Amino acid sequence: MNIQLVGLSGSLRKGSYNTALLQAAAAMLPPDVSLTIAAIDDLPLYNADLDKPAVADRPATVVRLREQLAAAHGILIASPEYNYGIPGGLKNAIDWASRGEDAPLRHKPVALMGATISLWGTVRMQLSFLPVFQYLSMKPHYQPEVLVNEAVKKFDKGGNLTDVATREIIAKKLQSFRQFILDGLA
Amino acid sequence: MNIQLVGLSGSLRKGSYNTALLQAAAAMLPPDVSLTIAAIDDLPLYNADLDKPAVADRPATVVRLREQLAAAHGILIASPEYNYGIPGGLKNAIDWASRGEDAPLRHKPVALMGATISLWGTVRMQLSFLPVFQYLSMKPHYQPEVLVNEAVKKFDKGGNLTDVATREIIAKKLQSFRQFILDGLA
Numbered sequence: 001m002n003i004q005l006v007g008l009s010g011s012l013r014k015g016s017y018n019t020a021l022l023q024a025a026a027a028m029l030p031p032d033v034s035l036t037i038a039a040i041d042d043l044p045l046y047n048a049d050l051d052k053p054a055v056a057d058r059p060a061t062v063v064r065l066r067e068q069l070a071a072a073h074g075i076l077i078a079s080p081e082y083n084y085g086i087p088g089g090l091k092n093a094i095d096w097a098s099r100g101e102d103a104p105l106r107h108k109p110v111a112l113m114g115a116t117i118s119l120w121g122t123v124r125m126q127l128s129f130l131p132v133f134q135y136l137s138m139k140p141h142y143q144p145e146v147l148v149n150e151a152v153k154k155f156d157k158g159g160n161l162t163d164v165a166t167r168e169i170i171a172k173k174l175q176s177f178r179q180f181i182l183d184g185l186a
Numbered sequence: 187m188n189i190q191l192v193g194l195s196g197s198l199r200k201g202s203y204n205t206a207l208l209q210a211a212a213a214m215l216p217p218d219v220s221l222t223i224a225a226i227d228d229l230p231l232y233n234a235d236l237d238k239p240a241v242a243d244r245p246a247t248v249v250r251l252r253e254q255l256a257a258a259h260g261i262l263i264a265s266p267e268y269n270y271g272i273p274g275g276l277k278n279a280i281d282w283a284s285r286g287e288d289a290p291l292r293h294k295p296v297a298l299m300g301a302t303i304s305l306w307g308t309v310r311m312q313l314s315f316l317p318v319f320q321y322l323s324m325k326p327h328y329q330p331e332v333l334v335n336e337a338v339k340k341f342d343k344g345g346n347l348t349d350v351a352t353r354e355i356i357a358k359k360l361q362s363f364r365q366f367i368l369d370g371l372a
Contacts, residue, residue: 012233041231045275046268047198082232084317086271088278089231095274124317131270131310 003181005029006072007037010079010090010114010125015159017115017151018078021170024161025076025113028171030178035076038068040093051099062096069097070104074141074181078113081125086132098136109139109184111177113146113170115154121147141180146173189367191215192258193223196265196276196300196311201345203301203337204264207356210347211262211299214357216364221262224254226279237285248282255283256290260327260367264299267311272318284322295325295370297363299332299356301340307333327366332359 007022019037026035042061044050052058058066069075079090086094097105112129114122126145133140146169148154154163161167193208205223212221228247230236238244244252255261265276272280283291298315300308312331319326332355334340340349347353 012231013235041233043231045198045227045229045231045278046273047227047275049199082277082281083284084321085277085314086274087232088272088274088276088281089233090274091268091271091277092231092274095268098269128271128314128317131314135270 001032003033003073003178004071005033005035005074005076006068007035007076007078008040008090008093009037010077010087012041012089017117017148017155018080020155020159020161021078021113021115021148022076023159024167025078025170025174028167029174033174033178036068038065040065040089043093043096046092046095051096053100055102065093066097066102066104069108070102072108073185074109074111074177075105076111076113076177078115079122079125080116081114081122084124085128086125094132105136105138107137107139109141109177109181111141111173113148113173115148115151117151119149121149123147139184141177144169144172144176146170187218189219189259189364190257191219191221191260191262192254193221193262193264194226194276194279195223196263196273198227198275203303203334203341204266206341206345206347207264207299207301207334208262209345210353211356211360214353215360219360219364222254224251226251226275229279229282232278232281237282239286241288251279252283252288252290255294256288258294259371260295260297260363262297262299262363264301265308265311266302267300267308270310271314272311280318289322291322291324293323293325295327295363295367297327297359299334299359301334301337303337305335307335309333325370327363330355330358330362332356
C-alpha cells in the first residue's frame with residue numbers, strides 16, 4: 001500500500017522555513033509514503049454560521065481541505081511559533097476541519113515539526129497543540145521530536161535544508177511516523 | 187479621564203454568545219469607562235510578507251486594528267474555546283498586532299471572558315492565552331475570572347445576558363479591570 005500524508009505549513013510567507021521543511025521531508029520519504037502539501041492560505045476566517053452540517057454548503061476551499069485531510073493516512077504539520085503559540089492561520093485551518101459527523105481529523109495520526117530563527121525550536125507551539133490533539137481524538141506521534149532552531153544556519157539561501165543532523169532526524173521521524181501509521185492500521 | 191477599552195470577540199458568528207457578552211459588558215461599564223468592539227473578521231490570514239515595518243504598507247484592516255488597539259487603555263477579550271484552544275481567527279488578530287516597533291499590545295492591560303454552551307466555561311482557552319500574554323509582555327488581569335458555561339441558560343433568545351450571577355461577576359470584573367488599569371497608569 002501507499003501511505004498518503006498531507007502536509008500543513010503554519011507559515012504563509014513565500015520563503016517560509018517551515019514550508020521548506022515540508023519540502024525537505026517530501027524529498028526524503030520512505031518509498032511507500034507520499035506527501036501532498038495542502039493550501040490553507042485561501043480559507044476564510046472560521047465562522048460557525050458557514051460551517052454547515054451539509055458538506056456542499058461549506059466554503060469551497062474548506063470542502064477541499066477537509067477532503068484532502070479525510071483521504072490522508074496521516075498529517076504532517078510544520079509550523080513556526082507565533083507569540084508562544086500556534087499561528088492563527090494554522091489554527092484556523094484546524095478549526096475548519098474539526099466539526100461535523102464527517103470531521104476528518106478524528107482518530108487521524110499527526111506529527112509535528114517546527115523551524116524557527118530563534119533558539120528554542122518551536123517548543124511552545126508544539127506543546128500548545130497537545131490539548132488540540134486531545135480534544136479532536138487525534139493520534140499524535142511524539143518521538144523523535146523535530147525542533148529546528150536557528151534555521152538561518154540550517155537552510156541555504158535557496159531554502160534547501162543542508163544541515164546533516166537535521167536531515168537525519170527528519171528521516172528518522174518519517175520512518176517512525178510511517179511505522180506508527182502502519183501499526184494503527186494493523 | 188475616560189478609560190477606553192477595545193473589545194475583541196473570538197467568535198464571528200452572528201448570534202455569538204461572546205459578542206453578546208461584550209455587549210452586555212458595554213451596557214454595564216463604570217461611568218468613566220467606554221468600550222468599542224473592534225472588527226477582526228475582515229483581516230487577512232497573517233502573512234509575514236505583508237507585515238511590513240512601514241505602517242502604511244500593512245493591509246488596511248490591519249492598520250485600523252493596530253491603531254484601535256494602540257489608542258486603548260486596555261483590551262477586553264470574550265471568546266469561545268475551539269478545540270481546547272484559542273479560535274484561529276482571534277489568534278490571527280493577535281498575531282497581526284504583535285510585531286514591529288509600534289506593536290500595540292506590548293505592556294497593554296488585557297482581561298479575558300469566555301462563554302460556551304458546554305460545561306467548563308472556556309477554561310482551556312483562557313489558559314492557552316497565558317503564554318501569549320507572556321511573550322507579548324502584556325499585563326493580564328486575572329481576578330475575578332469570567333467563565334460563562336451553559337450559555338444557553340444565561341442569555342435570552344435575543345442575546346441578552348439575563349443571568350443575575352453572571353451579570354454581577356462581569357460588573358465586578360469591569361470594576362476591578364478599571365482599577366487595574368488606573369493603578370498601572372499611576
